[in-house]
Amino acid sequence: MSAPDVVTCRGLTVVRSGRTVVDAVDLTVTQGEWVSMIGPNGAGKTTLLHALAGLLPAGTSVEGEVTVAGRRIGRSKRREIARMIAIMPQRPVVPDGVTVRELIALGRTPHVPRFGVEGPRDRKVVADVVDRLGLGPLADRVASTLSGGELQRAVLGRALAQQPKVLLLDEPTSALDIGRQQQVLDLVEHMRRDDGITVVAAMHDLSLAAVYGERMILLSDGRALADGSPTEVLNPELIGEVYGARVDVVLHDGVPVVLPLRTERPASDRAEDAEEAEPATPPGTEVSS
Numbered sequence: 001m002s003a004p005d006v007v008t009c010r011g012l013t014v015v016r017s018g019r020t021v022v023d024a025v026d027l028t029v030t031q032g033e034w035v036s037m038i039g040p041n042g043a044g045k046t047t048l049l050h051a052l053a054g055l056l057p058a059g060t061s062v063e064g065e066v067t068v069a070g071r072r073i074g075r076s077k078r079r080e081i082a083r084m085i086a087i088m089p090q091r092p093v094v095p096d097g098v099t100v101r102e103l104i105a106l107g108r109t110p111h112v113p114r115f116g117v118e119g120p121r122d123r124k125v126v127a128d129v130v131d132r133l134g135l136g137p138l139a140d141r142v143a144s145t146l147s148g149g150e151l152q153r154a155v156l157g158r159a160l161a162q163q164p165k166v167l168l169l170d171e172p173t174s175a176l177d178i179g180r181q182q183q184v185l186d187l188v189e190h191m192r193r194d195d196g197i198t199v200v201a202a203m204h205d206l207s208l209a210a211v212y213g214e215r216m217i218l219l220s221d222g223r224a225l226a227d228g229s230p231t232e233v234l235n236p237e238l239i240g241e242v243y244g245a246r247v248d249v250v251l252h253d254g255v256p257v258v259l260p261l262r263t264e265r266p267a268s269d270r271a272e273d274a275e276e277a278e279p280a281t282p283p284g285t286e287v288s289s
C-alpha cells in the first residue's frame with residue numbers, strides 16, 4: 001500500500017509588496033518522504049515553508065489551497081497546526097532569558113492543556129531531545145548566549161520536542177560545522193525512518209540536500225522548475241542556468257555531488273603554462289661566466 005499524502009499544495013500563490021514570490025506551486029508530499037527544496041536566494045523557499053506552516057503574516061495575499069494531514073491551513077487554529085507541523089526557522093526568535101532546556105520545552109506548548117502545566121511525559125520528551133542532540137552541557141545556558149551553531153541545534157530541539165507529523169527545516173545546517181551537519185541531519189533521518197515523520201528541508205548545500213533528500217524540488221522565481229530524484233534535478237546545465245553558476249556534477253555511490261568550477265584558473269596553473277610557453281632562459285641568450 002502506498003504512503004498517504006501528508007502535504008498538498010494546489011495552485012499556491014503568494015504575493016508580497018505587489019510581487020509574486022510563490023507562483024502557482026502544486027506539491028504533494030507523502031508520509032515519511034524527505035523532500036529537499038533548493039533554489040537561489042530569493043527563490044521563495046522560506047515563503048513556501050511559511051505558507052505550509054500557516055505562518056504568513058495576516059494580510060498576506062495568498063491564493064490556492066494548502067492541506068497538511070488532512071487539514072486546510074488557513075482554516076485551522078494555530079495550536080492545532082502546531083501539533084501537526086513544526087518549523088525550524090532560518091532566523092529564530094528566542095525569548096529573552098530562557099535557557100536551552102526551557103527553549104526546547106516550548107516545543108511542548110501545543111501538547112500541554114490550556115492553563116495546564118507540563119507533565120512527566122513532556123519532561124521526558126524534552127530530556128530525550130536534549131540527550132539526542134548532545135545539548136546536555138548547554139541545557140542550563142541562557143539561549144541568547146549560544147554560538148550560531150549551538151543555537152541552531154537548540155532550535156531544532158524545540159521543533160523535535162513538538163513531535164510533529166511534518167518537520168519543515170529552513171536552512172537547518174547553515175551555521176554548523178561538517179560533523180554537526182551530519183549529526184543533526186542523521187538525527188532527523190532517524191526520526192523520519194523510526195517515527196514516519198515527513199521532512200521538507202530548504203537547503204543551499206546542493207550535495208548535502210541530495211545525500212538526505214530522496215526527492216528534490218528546484219524553485220526559481222517562485223516557480224517549481226524541477227521535481228524529481230537528486231540525479232534528475234541536479235543536472236549541471238539546469239543548475240548553471242538557474243544559479244548563474246559554473247558547476248560539474250559527479251556521482252558518488254549513485255548520489256550526485258555538485259562541484260563549483262573556478263572561472264578564473266589558479267595563479268599557480270597560469271604560471272606553469274607561462275613556463276611551458278616561454279623557457280626561463282630563451283635559446284641563444286645563455287650568459288657565459
Ligand SMILES: Nc1ncnc2c1ncn2[C@@H]1O[C@H](COP(=O)(O)OP(=O)(O)OP(=O)(O)O)[C@@H](O)[C@H]1O
Nearest residue numbers: 016017021039040041042043044045046047048090
Ligand atoms: N515581507 C516581505 N515583503 C516584500 N517582499 C518580501 C517579504 N518577504 C520576502 N519577500 C521577498 O520574497 C522573495 C522570496 O523570499 P524568500 O525569503 O521566500 O526566499 P528564499 O528562497 O528563502 O531566499 P534565501 O535563500 O535568500 O533565504 C524575496 O525576493 C524576498 O525579498
